[in-house]
Amino acid sequence: MEVISLKQFAERQGVSMSTARRWVQQGLPCAKATKYGKCLIDAKKARMWVSKLKQKPSPDCLSIQQTADFAGVHRNTVRNWMRSNEEFRESVVIAGKASYMISKQRLETWLDARKKGDE
Secondary structure (H helix, E strand, C coil): CCEEEHHHHHHHHCCCHHHHHHHHHHCCCEEEECCCCCEEEEHHHHHHHHHHHCCCCCCCEECHHHHHHHHCCCHHHHHHHHHHCCCCEEEEEECCEEEEEEEHHHHHHHHHHHHHHHC
16 A cells, blocks of 8 residues: 655645645545644555546536436425435546536436326
């Protein structure tokens, strides 16, 4: 296990220290913290985490607004659906910000089941 400092990690990734610190807050795995509060990074786990960070959403994903247009509802309704139902949402990270996209295929299945329940 190769343990590196946060500064070394930032240099290897070509990002600023503030970006590296933000990534730690967003879940970048720290191997351990020193007694002075410095975060040490497991280089292998960090590379895997960053590769997931840069992963593209699946091609059938819709944004919240696209989902609202597709379902014929307001985008706040879609947000409420996402809070109460994790079946059709897909977690993605866009530009370092955690976000969610909606799987169109799973959404269609979920909407069909809702309509059958309303009948």
